[in-house]
Amino acid sequence: MGKILRNLVFTLDPERAHRAAIRALALWGGAGAPFGGGPESAAPVTLAGLSFPNRVGLAAGLDKDAEAIAGLFGLGFGAVEIGTLTPRPQPGNPKPRLFRLVEDEAVINRMGFNNNGIDAALARIARLKQRPGILGINVGANKDSTDRVADYALGVTKAARHADYITINVSSPNTPSLRDLQSRPALDELLAAAHAARGTTPLFLKVAPDLDRAGLEGAVRAAIDHHVDALIVSNTTISRPPLASAHAGEAGGLSGKPLKDLARAKLIEAREISGEQLPLISAGGIDGPDEAKRRIEAGAVLVQVYSALLYRGTGLARSIARALA
Numbered sequence: 001m002g003k004i005l006r007n008l009v010f011t012l013d014p015e016r017a018h019r020a021a022i023r024a025l026a027l028w029g030g031a032g033a034p035f036g037g038g039p040e041s042a043a044p045v046t047l048a049g050l051s052f053p054n055r056v057g058l059a060a061g062l063d064k065d066a067e068a069i070a071g072l073f074g075l076g077f078g079a080v081e082i083g084t085l086t087p088r089p090q091p092g093n094p095k096p097r098l099f100r101l102v103e104d105e106a107v108i109n110r111m112g113f114n115n116n117g118i119d120a121a122l123a124r125i126a127r128l129k130q131r132p133g134i135l136g137i138n139v140g141a142n143k144d145s146t147d148r149v150a151d152y153a154l155g156v157t158k159a160a161r162h163a164d165y166i167t168i169n170v171s172s173p174n175t176p177s178l179r180d181l182q183s184r185p186a187l188d189e190l191l192a193a194a195h196a197a198r199g200t201t202p203l204f205l206k207v208a209p210d211l212d213r214a215g216l217e218g219a220v221r222a223a224i225d226h227h228v229d230a231l232i233v234s235n236t237t238i239s240r241p242p243l244a245s246a247h248a249g250e251a252g253g254l255s256g257k258p259l260k261d262l263a264r265a266k267l268i269e270a271r272e273i274s275g276e277q278l279p280l281i282s283a284g285g286i287d288g289p290d291e292a293k294r295r296i297e298a299g300a301v302l303v304q305v306y307s308a309l310l311y312r313g314t315g316l317a318r319s320i321a322r323a324l325a
Helices: 002-010 014-030 069-073 118-126 148-159 178-182 186-197 213-225 257-274 289-297 308-312 316-324
Strands: 045-047 050-052 056-058 079-085 098-101 106-109 134-139 165-169 203-207 230-233 253-256 280-283 302-305
Touching (some): 014 069, 050 134, 056 316, 069 079, 079 165, 106 257, 118 134, 118 148, 148 165, 148 186, 178 186, 178 213, 186 203, 186 213, 203 213, 213 230, 213 257, 230 257, 253 308, 257 289, 289 316
Parallel strands (some): 056 302, 079 134, 134 165, 203 230, 280 302
């Protein structure tokens, strides 16, 4: 049945399929997620003072506007990260901007932080009847902003009242010059502002897998200096390993199976740099229990998945959580 459903979804334009999936999950969650329940209860782990029901989280990007939180928890995730949210609504980049690379079990996107603005998402979150797992809110800056640090500070201030943790996203390749904020001293200014705005809400930082050793070391040291609670390694990549799909040449961030080796290598590198000083969350190319175990063994406290849901199905989170338990 799952294969039939996947084949039906694959007949749709990728962005239309994405919207259909969010609507279905929202309806499912509104009905109490009857076929799933809540997060898989499998060896809870504590990070930044938060008790995660299991080690598997949903990476940001699937539910940008906080429309399907209950349904996503119903798939078994211990944590759901929504966003990326910007202070003002923005349409994102021109379409087409989302591409399936079926032969490679991968996705390329150049969405460009398309979202309806942080206020609309936070209003939905405020109406949630229950929150069975950990909720993260991923914040970014508007493309046309004249003061991106102020955008992040505003996003953190607003999200802090609703989030269990907040992720600073300076690693998307689809907003011009955004990745420049991963470098010091720009990152120091941004993290200082975010730290002042967060109150007591834990703050995470998400970095790109395309940073070289010096760049990653600078980001890690800045995170430690500014008391960031965890580092998410990593976002999508602009590099292109050998790919079989006809969409291989599309611009944007590559995610899914081809990112596996690079993301794992950057996790190991971040572990070497940070030692025991900064908890690590691994994302990128995690396509099942075996790879998730490798990331935990390499030093991650938690893992996040997203693209693999498209190819491995909605039982992915539960299967990984049970394996990691």
